[in-house]
Amino acid sequence: MSLSQLVAPHLPYLRRLARALTGSQQSGDAYAVAALEAIVANPDLLKPNMPPRVALYKVLFDIWRRVPTNVAENTSHEGGLLGMAERNVQRNLSSLDMQPRAAFLLEVIEGLTRDEIGQILDLSQSDVAALIVRAGHEISDQIASDVLIIEDEPIIAMDIEALVEGLGHRVVGLARTHAEALESVKNHRPGLVLADIQLADGSSGLDAVNDILAQFEVPVIFITAYPERLLTGERPEPTFLITKPFSVDAVRAVISQALFFGFQAQRPTSLVAAG
Structure with missing residues (x-):
């Protein structure tokens, strides 16, 4: 070889x-x-x-x-x-x-x-x-953040919500579509966003994230079964990725990374998970 x-x-x-x-x-x-x-x-x-x-x-x-x-x-x-x-x-x-x-x-x-x-x-x-x-x-000492979850599968969304809240964060929005995600950030600017890529109405979680980032800076973590689709080298890409299926420890570790790298400087902090 x-x-x-x-x-x-x-x-x-x-x-x-x-x-x-x-x-x-x-x-x-x-x-x-x-x-x-x-x-x-x-x-x-x-x-x-x-x-x-x-x-x-x-x-x-x-x-x-x-x-x-x-x-x-x-x-x-x-x-x-x-x-x-x-x-x-x-x-x-x-x-x-x-x-x-x-x-x-x-x-x-x-x-x-x-x-x-x-x-x-x-x-x-x-x-x-x-x-x-x-x-x-160190992870347990990280600053708690407000989280927007962008996920169209109800069971997965509930699991992520429970996981995030168990880590001491507060879920301020659950969005199933691109439009719901943008409406949510109008009501409450998150500090951490969790997002899927393929959403319920056929819209794109990636597009929703890009539209959110056009309005304000927020850390993004993509949770995806296909990291190679995001790590193409062709455009600015997500710094943080979690591969599905994910574990509680994996999500905890990446949240810690996002907070550590200074994203908490803008409160509240947002986490995006894409999958």
Whole structure:
């Protein structure tokens, strides 16, 4: 199997992880590209004793730990959510050790074992466990936000509502269509939006999110069964993605990421989940 065939299936997930680590499309993709360039220059970096995805993530983390976050000064081309992320990332990264968050992401978002996480971070399983406990304490201390849920399946919407409220947030709107989503933000500007992509009347949750972002900045998390449809590289893309089927811990971790990267600077905060 060629190097490209080995790596290609894991690229959308490499980009997702890099973005969650850095908090922006631009910085995350820069790290992903750096990891790929390093592998092309030295294919031996992909350790044969590790699964390809684990080996790929190890290269990313090795670069991430060595190279400071590179946030471009001019981020106006990303605008909206992404521009806000860029403005806040550099300040917040300097104030918090990222290893606990990295370990938590690798476990609950990427679904890796603690042994695999230890291989990526060069830590023992007990050290990884301690980092994940620390991350859990950080998450519990995050600022509560007002949440808009955009989801056309009633049962899924109820599950997300219960999950979000269980995390200490307040649901201020449940929308099943594009029009309902826009009407909801007229009545109450959310700080966090959860949104599906395909909505009840055939409208698009993605279009609803774009229309909301045209009115005000708000963090967006997409929950989707098809992350490759959003991670195309063709346009500004969501920084935060959760892949369906999702777990409570996965949603908790990504909410924590969104809040950490400075989105709470504009209250209340909004979360978008697309699926």
